[in-house]
Amino acid sequence: MEVDFLLIGQGLAGTVLSYRLIQKGLKVHLIDDADPNSSSKIAAGLYNPVTGRNLVKTWKADALFKEIEPFYKEMEALLGQQFVHPIGIYRPFISFEEQNEWLAKSADPQYDAFIDKVYSASRHQGVNDPFGGLLLKSTGYIDTRKLVDSFGKWLIDKGMLTNSSLDEKDLILTKDGYWEYEGIKAKKIVFTNGIQARENSYFNWIPFIPVKGEILTVRQDFTSSEIVNRGVFRIDLGKGIGKVGSTYNNAEINLSPTEKGKKEILDKLKQLINESVVEIIDHQVGIRPGIRDRKPVLGKHPSEESVYIFGGFGAKGVSLVPYLSNQMVNLLICGEEPEKEVNINRFFKYI
Incomplete structure (x- = not known):
């Protein structure tokens, strides 16, 4: 079997990136160990533009959140499944000061896409919210287990997924620059296997x-x-x-x-x-x-021309992966470098 890309790992990152590549008409194959405890299958799948103790707008929220629901609904249509759940997120205030801060922010146009309403008094008798709270929109959750499992079955039906653990010693770079693994011949290999990427010899220097x-x-x-x-x-x-x-x-x-x-x-x-x-x-x-710096890592290995990584998404994979997968596709196909905050070259000093 000859393909354009061999992806190692079919969690959320591998699922979304392989889908993007298939949509471009490219041939892919995935190797995945089918771990039922992978973070993609356990995660709650929240997408939330305002996070943290200080309720701050998440990194690149304006760009990220335009992609989320349209992208996952596209995958719903492909798979004939429902795993997108758009629903508001209510954040109780812990003080009058916080309430006043968000009453002021609600007039700021940069928050228009994300603030549904600011409540100055309790709105839910079942919730401890004596100071009111912030109701956010453009939020919800993705059933990531259902998404990953459904897409995995779709890939298997098309002969694009092998459920087995990667044995790195059987991954061979041929003289003509192809990667061979158990009968699969690929032009490029992409590690999309989450935390397991730190265990291979290519990317064990990344500060996971x-x-x-x-x-x-x-x-x-x-x-x-x-x-x-x-x-x-x-x-x-x-x-x-x-x-x-x-x-x-x-x-x-x-x-x-x-x-x-x-x-x-x-x-x-x-x-x-x-x-x-x-x-x-x-x-x-x-x-x-x-x-370590709480940003994902995208890019090409510094010395291996055809080895790449797409990972490190932490707790925000649902919101980050659709947007950043476009940058990864542009790198793989056109050689366009990802933006500096997520580019692998920021870690070359650790090699």
Whole structure:
């Protein structure tokens, strides 16, 4: 089998990039270990333009958020599945000062696309919001497990995906400049396998910082027409079921659920939601592929002409990958360098 690109990893990054390349009429094949605990399959999939303790507009929000819903709806149409869930995000204020700050920001045109309404008094009896809160729009969540699994089946049906772990010693560069792997011959190879990229000999110098995240699925007597987000997020799945998370732990990198993580989430949930009776239905763990400077990494290996990486998206992959995959395609096809904030060349000093 001869292809243009061999992608290693079919998480969110591999899914979106391979789709972009296929749309360009290029031949791809993916190798994926089908790990059920990959971060793409565990992640809640939120897309949120205003984040952090200080409620700041996320990096390149204006460009990123124009891509999100149209792109994922295009993939929905291809796969005949629903995994896009546009829904508002409600952020309770913690003080009058914060309330006043956002009342002022609501008059700023740069926030027009993202602020639905600023509430100066409590709007939800089930939420701890005595100072009111900020209702955001152009927000929601993507069911990333459903997306990745559905696209994986689509790829398998077309003979474009092999579910197996990559054995690097079997990856051979031929004299004519092609990569060969178990009967596949590719012009270029792209590592899209998240945190696993740090384990291969090509990109083990990139300063990945893996972050363990734990998420709970709970049952409680609370419903909301929006995602409620302060300290933790709570996505209402209907019938009293909610997904709540998440933790950020870069000290214990393993896939074991912890009592400490569960307690942290439940304590923050109790501060956010007035209904305290909670039944734990599920407790999941994923490892996010973070980078030291909290920006993804796109680019070509400094000495291997046909080896590339597209990864390091951390907790914001859902919002970052559609936009940055266009830059990655332009690099792979036309040799156009990605913008400096995400360009791999910022790490060449570590080699």
